[in-house]
Amino acid sequence: MTRIESQSVRLARLGFADAVRAAELVESWASAGTAEQIDAALAALTTVPDPDLALTGFHQLTEVRPGLLAESSADPQLLKRLAAVLGSSVALNQHLVAHPDDLQLLRGPLERRSAASWREELLGVVGADPSAVEPVAEADRSDDLRRGYHRAVLRIAARDLTSDDLLAVLSEIAAELADLADATVETALALARGEVPDWELCRLGIIALGKTGAGELNYVSDVDVLYIAEPRLDSNGEPVCDPAKAMAVATRLASALTRVCSAHTAAGTIWQIDAALRPEGKAGPLVRTLTSHRAYYEKWAKNWEFQAMLKARPMAGDRELAQSFVDMVWPMVWRVADNDQFVGEVQAMRRRVISLLPAREANHEIKLGAGGLRDVEFSVQLLQLVHGRADERLRLRGTFEALDALVEHGYVGRADGADLGTAYRLQRLLEHRIQLYRLRRTHLMPEDQVSQRWLARSIGLAQTNELMHLWRATTRRVLSLQQRLFYSPLLEAVARIPSAEVRLTSSEAETRLRALGYGDPTAALRHIEALSSGLSRQAEIQRQLLPAMLTWFTAGPNPDHGLLAFRKVSEELGGTPWYLRTLRDGDAMAEHLARILASSRYAVDLLLRAPQNAALLGDAEGLRPRPGAEILAGMRSAARRHEAPDAAVAAIRAARRSELLRLAMADLIGELDVPTLGRALSDVMAATIDAALEVATRGVKVPPIAVIAMGRWGGREISYASDADAMFALADSDDPDATGAAVTVISRLRALLAQPGPDPALSIDIDLRPEGKRGAMVRSLTSYRAYYGRWSATWEAQALLRAAPGAGDAELAATLLEAVAGVRYPAEGLTRAQVHEIRKLKARMEVERIPRGSDPSRNTKLGPGGLSDVEWVVQLLQLQHAAQLPRLQTTSTLDALAVAAEAGLVEAADAEALEAAWLLASRIRNAMMLLRGRPGDTLPSDVRELSAVAQMLGYAKGESSLLVEEHRRRARLARQVMDRLFWEPA
Known part of the structure; x- marks a missing residue:
């Protein structure tokens, strides 16, 4: 092995990446210094972030300063500093090679110099006095x-x-x-x-x-x-x-x-x-x-x-x-937080900065990325500007000193402050090291392994993989702390501060709550005091929870309602061991609960009737829609534990309430889309009616009964506010009393499900039965066959398009639907007269059913381009073509629309317009029900309600006009399609 090869092996072990080149450089030093001096230099150079860079720089310096080896070995402090500089910065390498006499700057004490000292030196450099x-x-x-x-x-x-x-x-x-x-x-x-x-x-x-x-x-x-x-x-x-x-x-x-x-x-x-x-x-x-x-x-x-x-x-x-x-x-500066919009603007500004980051850089941004330096700085500044109006001790300029003051005076917990300060210092250190390397302005973490290696070594990490892990950990920690900083423990009603000198007065607390988005800060303060006062363990945990909960409430449309509901739920469950522990230790449950409570009266009403259902949020599978068979089995089991029909159906309705709450909560936190929600609500409705039918049949001798799901229920597209459109079929029987018994059962079923009570009522609407409101409540299978074979009207054929087995005897339902297949899917399609009849009925609906005096363009159901328009277009196509195109024989509006587009009955762009309008209208109707706790088809005219609906649909605060514009645009496009496909002569 040659001397160079031997040296390269040694240098490779010492950490040089290009060991062969390093060996060549070191060998060239033989005449410039002793072996001891060379070893001393190598020992120093191997400790720096980039040994190869340091070695190259050191070698270049030996060429312009021949005595460097002896000079540096005689001054270990100089050697240490020189190696650190050379191994950390390409730019400073270049500077030292160009100005080798500046090595003298690395000698002696390197204490911090004052601003006056730097001023004197630089002015002297340019010859100024x-x-x-x-x-x-x-x-x-x-x-x-x-x-x-x-x-x-x-x-x-x-x-x-x-x-x-x-x-x-x-x-x-x-x-x-x-x-x-x-x-x-x-x-x-x-x-x-x-x-x-x-x-x-x-x-x-x-x-x-x-x-x-x-x-x-x-x-x-x-x-x-x-x-x-x-x-x-x-x-x-x-x-x-x-x-x-x-x-x-x-x-x-x-x-x-x-x-x-x-x-x-x-x-x-x-x-x-x-x-x-x-x-x-x-x-x-x-x-x-x-x-x-x-x-x-x-x-x-x-x-x-x-x-x-x-x-x-x-x-x-x-x-x-x-x-x-x-x-x-x-x-x-210290009056700016008096503006009601200030906090929202600061938060919006931060979100805007993140949204504008280039996608390829967002995950590597130290400064502007989520959980980065800017999040810490904005959080600290917001606390300063809110609290600093009354507490001059917070009127500081620097983030480091301001964070220390916030911790010292109790506005930020010591552990949280220490975590935030450490994360901020680490991120600033990373930023410094990256910038120092080439003296260029950058805030991006390196992506390649080589750069990550020197960066890791520059902050004292032995392993490269520790670097990204540590950085990601800091960003996660910053994100988790950022929200809590908006609501510090110093707020008197949120946390009890040991030192009386740092307590806020009640008026200051109210001002702060108002600035943070609470409409009635006085009431909010009372709720906070009720939740957090006392020395019990419950109060201790509530004091820990409230800062984060208050943050999440303000992210919803109605933070005041969210806080009040939280107080009520906590008063019911505060003594339950799992409740506060799960809220405190489970990140998702607390945030999701806050969002739900601040967004939906419908969900809150369901939850307050049985607060223990909040446990659904603490289970990873808790909000997943359950299969219909599983729901039905649970309802039947609950009902069978009660002999009295009223009690049995009450148990069924309570189970239904839990399922509705499960779906509402999942919807509110964005885990369900419209089709999935519609199917899940339809399953709940089917299980409820099926289980209640079993109860209503108790003690009554009656042939099998089938409940045929109609309308939205049959299409499995129901909303929170939907009634159960249904027809009742009775198996053929020789018993002359069978029909009377069936009427008794059905009447009992409808009454039990519709009666007022602590749980939501369920109305069964049978107006789509043969002959409508004038027709019999229930018919036998033979009667249905006879009616639809001889007397049924066009509207009844249209109504059958969404008929499906709903509850009761499934075999009887299937037999009936098979018997009427020729009616709802006519072999020859529709005659001109029948098409005219459908169009006439649709026109009359638009005139008669839209509330007088309201703006039709805001009606999501019956207005131009609304749900009804889309559904009638699809149903007309089904009546005309489903007999020849069996895949059109579906009760689902969106499925039928997709088949029609695939078959060329509808242009792809038109199908897309219809689907988009239908989905948005459905989302709006569901959001209004969730928000108000009562149904509504028309976009709210009240600005606050409209803003709340927009937020629930994912629009930012202040963007309700965008929702109105989007609804009008989609409805207009859908109406244009309807005009071509429905109203124009065939």
């Missing part, structure tokens, strides 16, 4: 500033990279970077003065915003600033020039300063100056006077602009003028 009130430098010295800036970054990075506790020192590093930014801008302004004639005519103050203003800057970041200028005054207090000229000079100064910081030259670059947070953004003047700023912020500024001013502080230039601006805007 640091002691001058308004230093001036020659314009051609800008490259000197860039080199001076990179020397400063090198020194800060060396201290950062060799710190014993990377997370602990991070806030200090970020603060020093902000100090360096101040000094850099001050020096750039000095250079701008050397470039801009007549600069003495104006006063220019520069305000830092964003992370710079907060004193926690990144290595590479846009530096957010705001400019304020005034004409300079003479000794008599008069402007030395025309104000317009002074502002023009100030604008040129600001532009020149920006150009100095942002330009790319052979000496490198610094960073971008960003003045986009100024009034009117990029469209507004770059520089304004104090009076102009005051007018803007008093009259036109939006909430987010005040939030941005939370971090405003004097930075450079005329600091007295800059401080005047801060003094002016600072009180306004």
Whole structure:
């Protein structure tokens, strides 16, 4: 084995990825130092994030600084810092190779330097007088500033990279970077003065915003600033020039300063100056006077602009003028949360940022991604702005210090605060390391293994796979804590704070609840106090739950109703061991319960009749629709435990209530689509009627009875508000009393299911039977055959299209449906007269059934393009073609529509329009029933109700108009299809 090969094996074991090249470089050092010096250098280089990068940089330095091996081995501290810098940053490698004398910066103490010290150094670098009130430098010295800036970054990075506790020192590093930014801008302004004639005519103050203003800057970041200028005054207090000229000079100064910081030259670059947070953004003047700023912020500024001013502080230039601006805007910042829309706007702004992230970057964004840095910063700022109105201890600019204050004064729990702070520091550390590598502005986690390896090593992780696991864990933790931060334990009614000095007054609590979206904060406060007062274990757990529950309530249409319902449910179940424990320890149950309680009176009414059904939310399978046979078996079992028919049917109805609640809750949390819900509700209806029919038959001698499901029940498309459209068939019998007995059973069945009680009534509508309301309640099989064979009308054939076995004797139902197959699927289709009759009936329905005075276009059932339009189009096609196309012989509207489209009876686009209109109308009707607890076919005219319905359908708050527009659009398209397929002459 050659010497190079032997050396490469050794270096591979030490962690060098390209061991052969590393061996060649090390071998070339033989004449530059001793073996001990080389080993010392290698020992240091193998400890850094990227040993290969460090080795390459070290080798390049040995070429331009021949004594480096001896120099570094004689100073272990220098070697450690040099290796750390070389192994962490390509950009600093390049800087050191270009300026090897800057190695001296890595010697001796590397304590944090003050802002004044950095200012003095950088001004000196460009030849400006640091002691001058308004230093001036020659314009051609800008490259000197860039080199001076990179020397400063090198020194800060060396201290950062060799710190014993990377997370602990991070806030200090970020603060020093902000100090360096101040000094850099001050020096750039000095250079701008050397470039801009007549600069003495104006006063220019520069305000830092964003992370710079907060004193926690990144290595590479846009530096957010705001400019304020005034004409300079003479000794008599008069402007030395025309104000317009002074502002023009100030604008040129600001532009020149920006150009100095942002330009790319052979000496490198610094960073971008960003003045986009100024009034009117990029469209507004770059520089304004104090009076102009005051007018803007008093009259036109939006909430987010005040939030941005939370971090405003004097930075450079005329600091007295800059401080005047801060003094002016600072009180306004702490009044912004008085706006009722503030919290919603902050939350919407955050959601908007996430929604705008490119899909390929969203899962790798440290800063803007879900659970990332911005979530922590927005949460902390929101708490500050809400609580800081009354508690001046929270009026701080930096996220680190503000979070510490929130924890110290009880607004955030210590464990939660520690978790959030650790997650934030770790994410900032990752951001720093990624940016430091090339000194480029980026917030993306690397995707390749090589980059992940050096990043993992840069934060002290031995295994690469630990990196992504740790980062993902922090984002999950941030997401879980983010909501709770909106409702801190300091709120007196939410949690009892040990120290009396940090309690909020009742009025402040009410103000905060109002700002967070509660319409009656006084009542909300009473509910919170009732839930959380006392020293019992129940109260302790409630105090833990309430912050998150309150958050989730405000995400629903009616947080006040949600909180009241939660109080009622908790009063019933609070002493039950599983209830609070499951809410506390089961993430899904608490959030889902809050969403349901704040959204649906229908579900709440069902739940309050039997609060123990809340346990359905704690079971992974609890909200899954149950098979009809399983539901029926349970209902029959419950009924058989009671001798009295009333008690037996009460048990059936109670079981039905549980199933309706199960489906409503699943629907509200988005686990059911319209077709699945319709089938599940139909199964519940069938099981209820079947089990109740068994009870109603007790003690009565009667032949087998079949319940034929009609209408939506037959199509398995029912909604929460649907009645049970049905026909009753009786098996043929020689018993002359059979029909009378059957009438008795059916009457008893309908009465038992319809009578008022604690559980929802079920009305059985038999108007679709032969001859309609004038016809017999029940007929024998022979009678049905005779009637449909000789006398049935066209509308009755149409009604039979959705006839299906519903309950009772399944064999009898199948026999009857087979007997009427020729009626509902006529072999020759429809005559012109029959088509005309159907059209006439449809027209009369539209005139007679839509409530007088209402807007037909808002009626989801009978209005243009509503459910009825879609269904009648499909049924007309079935009557005309189902005999020749057996697949059309289905009771499901959507299934029949799909078959018709596949067969070419309907254009694909038309079928899509009909289906979309039908689904949206169905969703709206179900949402209105869930919201109100009572049925409705018309889009609400009440703005609050309409907004609530829109939210339930997935629209954001304030987007109810989009729902109305979407309904009108889909209904219009469906009506156009109907006009072509239904109304136009065949």
